[in-house]
Amino acid sequence: MKEGIEERLLKLLEEGLVTPNGVASKLRIAWATAQAHSLKLVGEGKVSISRKGRVNVYFRKAPKRLTFNAPSWAKSKS
DSSP, rough: OOOOOHHHHHHHTTTSOOOHHHHHHHHHHHHHHHHHHHHHHHHSEEEEEEETEEEEEEOOOOOOOOOOOOOOTOOOOO
């Protein structure tokens, strides 16, 4: 089954920041379609938006908490 636009958009956003124009050209869809699906993902909380001048820039939300698991051989200084 073909991937939907939103799944393809999320994969594209894993690579970094993207504008609606970038989404439209890379996914080969209309600019208005790219903007609409991007805004839908913002509303669902999967994507964040930032305004740079007159352009919307979309990016994936980072996990709320990043954790680092130290290897078992590492010891803390006490």
